[in-house]
Amino acid sequence: MQQKEPLHLGQRIHLIDGFDMGWPQRTGTYVIAEEELTLIETGPSTSVPYIREGLARLGYTPDQVKYVIVTHIHLDHAGGAGLFLQECPNAKLVVHPKGARHLIDPSRLIAGARAVYKEQFDALFDPIVPVPEERLVQKTDGDTLRIGPNSELHFMDSPGHANHHFSIYDPVSNGMFTGDTAGVHYPMLRKEGIHFVLPSTSPNQFDPDQMLRSIERYEKRNLDRIYFGHFGMTEQVEDVYRHIREWLPVFVATGEEVLAEGLGDRELAQRLLVRVTEYLQSHGVADDHPVYEVIRLDLSVCSMGIVDYLQKK
Structure with a gap:
């Protein structure tokens, strides 16, 4: 198993590389070191061993995790949630209300992903473990989640990539965890000095008008940082909006x-x-x-x- 030291992003946030599809810098899990240890995104089930090892390198054990948040329920972001929760007896999973039922019963999620990935599905995503309903917390536009004495996360509906997508605003870093709504970031181009982002328009709820409206809502926050689902953090937020547009x-x-x-x-x-x-x-x-x-x-x-x-x- 490949493994990298978790990236320290400052502002009490680390990023564990999940090696989705075996690729580095493809998907990752953000770790917010607050009183209520909080993770954002699990990636697919194949990423769970990397999360476990990454937490260990940061000095944490899975039983210390209090919240796992998924921006949306596509399997490359949330497919490992059920499997990972089995190792985290004290954790709740936070999800958009439109996605909750598909984590309780992932049969439609699995069928949809099989249609896209075909014979690659098992290697990429298996197993998909259902999440017990009592372990879910649903958050929608305007909701908050307190994770520390002076730290509260704010949830914002951000459709365009998917209807069941929210983004998570972190006032401490003035940053937004954007999942796929703000596109895919290609950090491997950084060595060439290129900051490059493409829209993520996967089936079957893509809507360009809604995506642009979500981008406008990000802009109104005057963010200092964007935390991508794919992959990493950027402070060049205006560049991101320009690339999407x-x-x-x-x-x-x-x-x-x-x-x-x-x-x-x-x-x-x-x-x-x-x-x-x-x-x-x-x-x-x-x-x-x-x-x-x-x-x-x-x-x-x-x-x-x-x-x-x-x-x-």
Whole structure:
């Protein structure tokens, strides 16, 4: 098992790399070291051993965890929640009300993910363990959660990627845990001096208008930090908003072109990959950079969501 030291992000927050799909810097679990030890995101079940080891390296045991929060219930963010809770006897799982029932009975979640990931599903996500209803805490827009004497997290509905998505505002760091609503961040490009974010438009609740409205709500907070579901923290928050606003219309317009030609999500993914590759190459990213493997997968899933949105529309 690969393992990295948890990243210290300052402001009493660490980030444990969950090695989703075996890739570093893909998904992670944020650890907020307060009186009520709080984790944000579990990743899939394959990430649970990394969380356990990361907590140990920080000097914690699972029985000290009081809250586990998932921004939304897609399996790469919450698939490991039920499995991890089995190790955390004193923890409650915090989730959006629209997602709670799917953690209690994950059968529809599993079916949806199998349709996307097909034969890869078991290796990526198995097992999916149901969460007992009595261990769930539901939070929605405007709700708060006190985790320390002077520390309270604020919940904000942030649809666009999914209807059951909230974001978590942390006043101590003036930062927002955005899950997938503010897109996917590619930290492996930092070595090239490139800060790059793409929208996350996976099926089946993607809505570009709602995504942009959520971005506007982030902006009104005058945030100092964004904590991504994929992956890491940035203080270049205006850059994030700009990337989403630039790329989201490209994604949707290219989808409309492809559907008008009677083609589908595979062609859309290929065309988007060409656009993204041209952009990165113009910024000095070599053809053989490993980031393209990750982006290729992301665009494949994003294209399914765009086609699904346009066909419903």
